[in-house]
Amino acid sequence: MHTIMAAADEGRVAEALTAATPHVSVSPLAVWAQLALIGDAVGARSGEVAPATSDAAELVRGVLAHPHPACTVGATIWLPFRSVDDRQRLEMLADSLREQGHWAGPGMPRLEDLDAWTADHTGGAIGQFPVDLAPGLFHIPSDWETGGAEPDSTPGLVTAIAFQTGGHWPAPLEVVPAGELAAPWSISHALRVSGPECGLAWDTEVGLVGVAVNRSGNGMFTVSAIADPGCREAEVTGAATRITRRFAAGERVLLRGNELPVGDGGWWRVSDSPLYRGGLMEQQHNAALLPIWQSIDVHDLMAMGLGYWNVMQESMLPQLADAFDHAVAQHVSVLRFDNLGFGAAAVAAAGAVRGGWVSALYADHITEPVDLGPLPAFDGGGTLVELDFRHPFAAVVATASEHGGSFWQGLPLHVAWVVEADPQVPDTRPSGYLEDW
Incomplete structure (x- = not known):
């Protein structure tokens, strides 16, 4: 590691x-x-x-x-x-x-x-x-x-x-009315992410984690991760980076079928729809609503x-x-x-x-949980997961395209704790602004 x-x-x-x-x-x-x-x-x-x-x-x-x-x-x-x-x-x-x-x-x-x-x-x-x-x-x-x-x-x-x-995303993300995100983020529009890399994961430190993965065509990907609002930001950020490493290693991260709790958790909803049960249809319609930030x-x-x-x-x-x-x-x-x-x-x-003032803090040692532990027993069987990133969440930018022995494989380039949204409607941004640093 x-x-x-x-x-x-x-x-x-x-x-x-x-x-x-x-x-x-x-x-x-x-x-x-x-x-x-x-x-x-x-x-x-x-x-x-x-x-x-x-x-x-x-x-x-x-x-x-x-x-x-x-x-x-x-x-x-x-x-x-x-x-x-x-x-x-x-x-x-x-x-x-x-x-x-x-x-x-x-x-x-x-x-x-x-x-x-x-x-x-x-x-x-x-x-x-x-x-x-x-x-x-x-x-x-x-x-x-x-x-x-x-x-x-x-x-x-x-x-x-x-x-x-x-x-750039292979296709622009869908811009939709903010809905449940409007009040907590003070925004009118949000982004809708959908597909099989959107859903719920389990982390031993924070429990259920809502995950939305976005991949660009150049070997980079982002992971947005949200947990219960009572979790500390360091706990959620830690869970996000652990989940990112698992995605980069090609592990199965998201819960499926009987592993999923059916119900409404506020920021997550899981239902059992016969339309999406089994085969390729399962998880294809999972969706998450995120702010622009x-x-x-x-x-x-x-x-x-x-x-x-x-x-x-x-x-x-x-x-x-x-x-x-x-x-x-x-x-x-x-x-x-x-x-x-x-x-x-x-x-x-x-x-x-020479001279001046100095502030300092000694380093603390870091321990990492390596055992994911058993999954809890949910009364589940869900086939459709919907997530609302309605409170602060973690985001990670990492590399995905390199082989397992590469120095770059799964390397975290950026970790963020998102607490403010950008209220600007995406359609008003100039084309090519991502390159206009």
Whole structure:
């Protein structure tokens, strides 16, 4: 099992985000790729972060060396020109990335060049490098602190991972009146998803999960997952990523026939219709009603409890040539979903700086339930499932087209907790807007 997927499976990323953020969107690929590469290069101990950086780094190196045709991924790392022995592994990382065609090497690029690199690798969705390394942003020591000498504001390291992907549905999703979704989401129209990859699944952590899968023609797919409103967002996000991995592996995920509870669960309805019983007709008419949504989010990675403090502050800084006060790390993600398709972009960036303020949260270890357990005994026999995504739900973007041994197979690119809908009617959007980042 991929260690990056394991990290996302427990919803740790979503759980660590501040509750004040109204719409959570984060990229496990961008967040963990940077952490894994730096952690492995500086020899961070496995006990400092879960998953172990040495294990995750192998997957990340494979992803960078063998890019997916539908997902543009870029990596960059820069260190000052002077070289010392204890930085050798960081410099080896820069050399290996440069040999693969990534932007890396000795010296410090200009901020405008970092902005241009970010825009280029996110399709223009993110136009600025998320870590502002301009000297004016950080605390400049006074004369008594420096003895009157001019302080050196050059960063000790700059690194980032960025990606962009997207896809169109084979046919536009049906736009229908919002119905039961109108009041909770404050929208007039919604999307209707139907077919055999729409229905109910079972997860040992949250119970019944409503699932709607949408596949694009380029090897990407999205999973929308909803559970009882009393479930915590991290629990639902974790269930969504586990279900996503099972879909990517080709497992049968959705409940059928006697496995289904017949009745009305509020956000789900299951009936037994003779018209849809048995054969190819069963599950073909399952349907889900979803809102149109989009998100743009910025997060402080040092304060998310994912291991950035352990790796960047405690393992990396002591290995740099000069003394730096602290590491900074930021993550920006953009994700949208509507009747035409989806678009996703993200960048995670970090730097070593002097002065300023730092916030930090130590990493927690992650455990993953591996036993799906027995299904509960429902008084069932349903043949038709209808879902209303009427309260907050999870969404995952992942790769589907690669073989089981590929680094890309089932890799979660984006995980989101959807709490706001886009009220704009899809017909008013300009054609080709998905490409107009």
